[in-house]
Amino acid sequence: MxxxxxxxxxxxxxxxxxxxxxxxxxxxxxxxxxxxxxxxxxxxxxxxxxxxxxxxxxxxxxxxxxxxxxxxxxxxxxxxxxxxxxxxxxxxxxxxxxxxxxxxxxxxxxxxxxxxxxxxxxxxxxxxxxxxxxxxxxxxxxxxxxxxxxxxxxxxxxxxxxxxxxxxxxxxxxxxxxxxxxxxxxxxxxxxxxxxxxRDDCISSIGSFNTSLPSSKSVLTSSSLVVGALEEQLLKSLRLRVLNIPNPPPLDVSSSTKVAILFSGGLDCTVLARLVHELLDQDQGVDLINVAFENPRVIAQLEKDAGGKPVNFYEACPDRITGRKSLAELEMVCPGRRFRFLAVNVPYSETLAHRDQVISLIHPHNTEMDLSIAHALYFAARGQGIISVKDTNLGTQDEPYTSQARVLLSGLGADELFGGYGRHAVAFSRLGYPGLVDQLLLDVSRLSKRNLGRDDRVMAHWGKEARFPYLDECLVRWAMETPAWEKCDFENGEDISGVEAGKRILRLLALELGMGGVAKEKKRAIQFGARTAKMESGRVKGTNVIS
CATH class of the missing domain: 3.60.20.10 (Aminohydrolase, N-terminal nucleophile (Ntn) domain)
Structure with a gap:
């Protein structure tokens, strides 16, 4: 970077x-x-x-x-x-x-x-x-x-x-x-x-999209060859992004943690964490950065529901709950790997203190949704928070910790490639596979129009480089060439595979990797999972221009 x-x-x-x-x-x-x-x-x-x-x-x-x-x-x-x-x-x-x-x-x-x-x-x-x-x-x-x-x-x-x-x-x-x-x-x-x-048929100048439709009813299961192919593609992408990262100069000692993951505990990022474990030497740690915000509007409702009793609102954040649950599953299937769960708790006063800086970084993007997403990425990239440390005499203690990892992995791109948004299910319910194919084609063609420039500016501010394994050109090309019914399976219910249809290929991979709980996690936008959205009023729309 x-x-x-x-x-x-x-x-x-x-x-x-x-x-x-x-x-x-x-x-x-x-x-x-x-x-x-x-x-x-x-x-x-x-x-x-x-x-x-x-x-x-x-x-x-x-x-x-x-x-x-x-x-x-x-x-x-x-x-x-x-x-x-x-x-x-x-x-x-x-x-x-x-x-x-x-x-x-x-x-x-x-x-x-x-x-x-x-x-x-x-x-x-x-x-x-x-x-x-x-x-x-x-x-x-x-x-x-x-x-x-x-x-x-x-x-x-x-x-x-x-x-x-x-x-x-x-x-x-x-x-x-x-x-x-x-x-x-x-x-x-x-x-x-x-x-x-x-060529007009080449999406983002990377490859052609497979618009074919199934000739008969198909079923996507763990034994489908495409699930193993996705694992190979992800491992290939991750090798480029997590191996041979140098120590930060001028240090001449080996750093045990060079990679961090933007970690909500959701499907996309947890699969990355699981596969990173397969690639890194056992002595290397991995920081899992999980952000939660003090949201005055949400806190007022939580305290009301609790009858005025104090509420640990950071731990009540949806992504914090999911993150800790997925961490437990990772530790079970990756014995010996030192995953540090970095709880980044952001007080409302600190959000306000950094607001102008974040607005400047995201320019020319200027909507409330841009700001909500950027706040989460900004404080995650800073990497300052709390980790739990086990002490034989004192038990588990919380300690302040700042991640030294300069490479941040993000799960962005998986929803567009593999049909993880609610609009994909809606498209199938309305028009079947022709509607689903059209929606997937539209989303993939807009990848280059996404807000990646905005995200780069926000996270690089802290001397960190965000890397996107799902957006590797080879993986994107392979995903575009894979037919829709081999990526998501809205034609069949959960009873066939045990996981929902959206991003079923990735969910089945999670199952194969031993993470049944992660495979069933629902899609949740970062601004809602970390509670950066609508901090003062529930009536604010994401499309509103920042005031």
Whole structure:
């Protein structure tokens, strides 16, 4: 995870101290700056901050190639380039390939070919010193943030991981292709599709969606081959995301906990925790971060129901209840693994104290729902809370704990891929499999339009990198190619498999992994599970603009 800020202007534009501090929050390991003057006399100013999570050293950014004058600001993870896994620092590998491509007769196509070959979450800005072109963009699913703002004079442009203010001129760069600007003429940026042939049937430029319908009644059970295939896909995705994470510099001792999971206790995140156990060495701990908020509106009702008696409202939060129950099941099926259940309790006063900061980070998103979700992710990523420690003399004691893990795993994406939302059941009840297929296709096609840029800005503020195993390109491609009835099974009741139809493939995998309770957990939105929604009034709508 890194911070990027690039400005193209008639004269050098210094970055504001406030924005530089925010970028350093994203990348606390290194701050670097570069400057280039293009042929028309305009100035390109580059600022990068680094959170070192790849390779055996802190790679300084912006990455430069002195001979050509090229500069790369890279924020992300290139798991593979052209189908080959990247073993060294990915930013350095990408710059080498881009510089080589720039020297070819068809430099533009060569650069585009390299960028199109990258698989992983990323945002980037690349200045080609040979062609005087500025390339920028976000990956196909938009998992990393990149924003832009036109300058005060025609042709001027600022690109940044985060906005300098809630100025409405700041917009998110769309995750729909690679943008290119000729710096010598400052012409309007051109967009190049992620796929060179611009195929219309390729969703998010990743793969084609299987719209076929079953020719006869089908039943999805634990013995279905597709359940084992999903496990293989998830393990492949997780290997990339949890193995070989370096120790935070400048520490030279082995950290026992490098991975944390955003943990509501629900199906998606608990399956990830269970499979992470299969991959990590036994001596490595895993932090399970569970957030609960002091919600005045809900507390008033709880105390009323309790006849005025004190209520432990944090422990009464739905996600706290589910989280502790799922933890118990994990500990039973994963003996010897040190799962730390980190209870993050957020007082209402602290929510208010950080409100302006969160609003600034989520900009240009500005609804009550955006704020509710962002509050939960923001405090979860901070990773400060309480863990229970067993003492042979004193019994179980609560102690303050701050997670040192810099990699956060999220279960986001599973509902869209495998039919976990209530609207999927409604679509099937109305129109059968044709309606379900249409709804799944719509949801998958909107993955790149999701609020991943917003979430990136909120969580990266604490020097953490969110990783989304369900949104690995290979897994998404496989899920799109899998027919609907092999992912969710609304045609058959629970009596056949023992679990509900929504995301049945994932529920059956949980059963196979020994977690019967987790397999039956209901879907619950984070803002309701952590109780960040409607803190003052139950009449507030999620679509309302933040006041």
């Amino acid at each position: 890194c911070g990027i800020h690039v400005s193209l202007s008639p004269s050098p534009q210094p970055i504001s101290p406030h924005l530089e501090t925010c970028l350093c929050n994203r990348g606390p390991d290194f701050l670097g700056k570069e400057r280039r003057t293009v042929s028309n006399g305009w100035s390109l100013s580059f600022t990068s901050t680094v959170l070192a999570l790849r390779g055996d050293h802190v790679t300084k950014q912006p990455l430069t190639h002195p001979a050509s004058g090229s500069v790369l600001c890279w924020n992300g993870e290139a798991w593979q380039i052209g189908g080959r896994q990247v073993e060294r620092n990915d930013g350095e590998a990408i710059l080498d390939l881009l510089v080589t491509a720039s020297a070819l007769p068809c430099a533009l196509e060569g650069v585009l070919e390299i960028l199109r070959a990258i698989e992983g979450p990323f945002a980037f800005v690349y200045y080609d010193g040979v062609t005087k072109s500025l390339f920028f963009g976000r990956d196909r699913l938009g998992r990393r943030s990149l924003m832009f703002r036109p300058g005060d004079v025609p042709g001027a442009l600022t690109l940044s991981s985060i906005s300098e203010s809630c100025d409405p001129s700041w917009k998110e760069v769309e995750a729909d292709g690679i943008y290119c600007l000729d710096c010598s003429t400052n012409s309007q940026s051109a967009r190049h599709d992620w796929l060179p042939d611009g």
